[in-house]
Amino acid sequence: MTGREKEILELIKKNPLISQKEIGNQLNITRSSVGVHITNLIKKGYIRGRGYIMNKSDYVTVIGAANMDIQGFTEEKLLENESNPGLVKICLGGVGRNISENMARLGIDTKLIAVTGGDSNSKRLINECNESGIDMEHCLILPDMNASIYLALMDENGDMAIALSDMRIADRITPEFIKSKSHVLKNSEIIVVDACLSKDVLEYILINFKDKKIMLDPVSIKKSRRVKDIIGGFHTVKLNRHEAQYLSNMEIRDEDGLERAVEYFIGKGVERVFITLGEEGVFYGEAGYCNTYKAPKMKVANATGAGDAFMAGIVYGQLYDKNIDDIAEFSTAAALLALRHHDTVNPNMSIDNINKILEEIKC
Structure with missing residues (x-):
């Protein structure tokens, strides 16, 4: 050329x-x-x-949040109204961005559509995402604004005790901006969205790219309110128990409750449902079929990135036409790998390391 x-x-x-x-x-x-x-x-x-x-290439587009994470860790029980000793880490975060990095580390050609600013955190975001293999060409850059920030305090078990997020910049992604990226989305094999996007944007994506496999991570109960009325438009949804209860209007106490929730989403039009259950594994299903995959217990370094790794595993399985049982198993192993590192995305995320965990599980 x-x-x-x-x-x-x-x-x-x-x-x-x-x-x-x-x-x-x-x-x-x-x-x-x-x-x-x-x-x-x-x-x-x-x-x-x-x-x-x-000319077509098999790439996936993620649309969602990209921000800086400030995380505090402690080995002792947290005391309220007190200064607690611990470790503070600053790293890249945002559900959409985290899913994207996990996917890139799994060898998936990944494009991220997100919004960030002109401050030093924003520049770090763009540079480090590019270095990790994420295509950042289609992000919205607003020079007069700062990157969004997620602040979390983790308990002695590595679980989030409390968090605060400043995601106001995410509202600057509009249907008009998404329309300007139509050529990217129309050629994507899969589109992944998180519920940090406004309801208007989520509806626009579902209406205008309904021929695509669109996958959803609701992020939180509060954010999931934006998708409650449109949940049936998604091909695949990955939720935790609390999000599943809220979106299905059902109380989930046991496996029967989980099965009813999956059937509810399938009845709405969703093709595949994964409800993550922490130490209890994952309950999942598609039309006419439900199952549970239980993972072994392990010491947790940081639990915040497990769901993002799980979603990346779902995308990988879908790209390679895996059946739903294989996807649940592979995605659980990806989540277990994420749990082993203090960073939100384990820098050791790879197909080889996931396969090693699968071998450990089977032994």
Whole structure:
């Protein structure tokens, strides 16, 4: 590919509907010259068909939160109204971003659509996400704003005791902005969303990309209110017990309650449901089938990233056409791997290490 062809291809990647005249104006060349270069790009297989459609690759797009996490850890019982000794870590976070990094570490071509600002935290976010293999090209950058922040205090068991999130910047993702990324979403194999997005945005995605497999992580009970009326539009949902109770309007006390909840979501139109149960494993199902997968107990370093790793495992299994039992097993192993590290995303996340955990479980 020539240097000029590379320049033209980059413009087409950013805007597949750009005209030859617009390309010529931006590169200061004639429209006829642009036409010749585009013909060559088509012959070489870089683009195809009308509208300069990029040749398809199997990538997944995640739309959701990207922020900085400030986490405090202690080995002793937390005392209220008191200064507690412990360890404080600052790392990248956000449910959508965490899922994206886990997916990238599993070898999935991953694009993240998120919003961040112009401060030093935002720059760190963009740089470190790119370094971990996430395509950040389609993020919304607002230079006059700061990155969102998630502040969490963990108890002596590695579970969250209390947290505070400043996610106001997430409201700047609008249906109009998502519309500008239609070419990215239309060519995605799977779309993953978290409920940090506004209800308007979530509805826009479900309506305009309904031919895609759209997967949901509700994030929390409070955030899940945004999807309660539209839950049936998602192909796959991954929830915890509390989110499942709220969204199904059912009290879940035992396996019968879990099965009724899964049947409720399937009846609404969801194809696959995974309800994570912490130490009790995961209850999951699809039309006409439910099952439980129980994982061994282990020492927890940090529990906050387990659900994000689990969702990445679901995406991996779906991409490779795994059956629901295999997906539950693989995703649980991914979550167990996440639990072993203090960082929200375990830097050792990989297919090989997940397979090692699966071997440990079976022994």
